[in-house]
Amino acid sequence: MVEASGLKPGMVFVLEGELHSVASAGYHAGGGQQGSAVFARVKNLKTGHIRELRLHPGDRLEEVALDHKEMEYLYADGVAFYFMDPDTFEQISLPSATIGAYEKFLRSNMRIPVALYEGEPVTIAFPHAVELSVVSAPPGVHEHATSTFKTATLENGMEVLVPQFIKEGDTVRIEVASGKYVERVRRETRKP
Template sequence: MVEASGLKPGVVVMLEGELHSVATAGYHAGGGQQGSAVFARVKNLKTGHIRELRLHPSDRLEEIALDHKEMEYLYTDGVAFYFMDPDTFEQISLPSEIIGAYEKFLQPNMRIPVALYEGEPVNIAFPQAIELSVVSAPPGVHEHATSTFKPATLENGMEVLVPQFIKEGDTVRIEVASGKYVERIRRETRKP
């Protein structure tokens, strides 16, 4: 059990018999006749529906510990996304509502931690940032300018704004939540 005042983003709780992941949680001290409260936004892991809750700080919620298993992404049929356990070759599917915006970042054979509750898949634990190769980028206006950005197309077909020095073939790190450029990945080159 976890008290409402201890809720943090990423915590999974059981509400009305369904798993919910805490997206945001904030404590409001209150004043006058209004008591203190915890405001939380939670996402239903089955339906993807987001709810807003107002809880008393001492309210207790059932915290659920999920198991994580690294699985390999195989394909999607438009309705579900299919993953395979690389150890047992067992395949599982997750509905597209659960994958949501992460869909554009999934690539075949990519290994992703899948969250399991009592052996059943409920969500994916997608990384904060992902590395992708630049497929096309126009030449930079000023080679060393970093304050201006230009559009670049990545290997997954996504278009992002990158600094002027990024060129085709570079690998960049993209923040998954916002879809924005974070940094260029430098590959170590050794001289013989």
């Protein structure tokens, strides 16, 4: 059990019989007739719906520990996403609502941790950032090389704003939550 005042992003707890993940939580001290409160945004791991909660700091919630198993992404059929355990070759599926915005970052044969609760898959533990190749980018404008951005298309079809020095074939790191450019990934070149 965890008190509402101890909620932190990423924690998973049971609310009304369903698993919820904390997206954000903040404590607000009360004044006058208003008591203090904890405001939390939580995501239902089954349906993907996001709710705003107002809790008393002393409210107790049943915290849940999820197991993580690395699985290989296979394909999607419009209703669900399918993953395979590389050790046992057992396949599991997660509903499309559970994957949500992460869909555009999944690639065939990609290995990704799947969160399990009592042996049942509930969500994926996507990394904070992913590396993608640039498939098209207009040439840079030299006089604005440091202060302006241009639009580049990535291998997954996403269009993102990148600095002027990014060109086709470069690999860039993209923040998953926001879909924004983070940095160019430099590959070490070794001379024989």
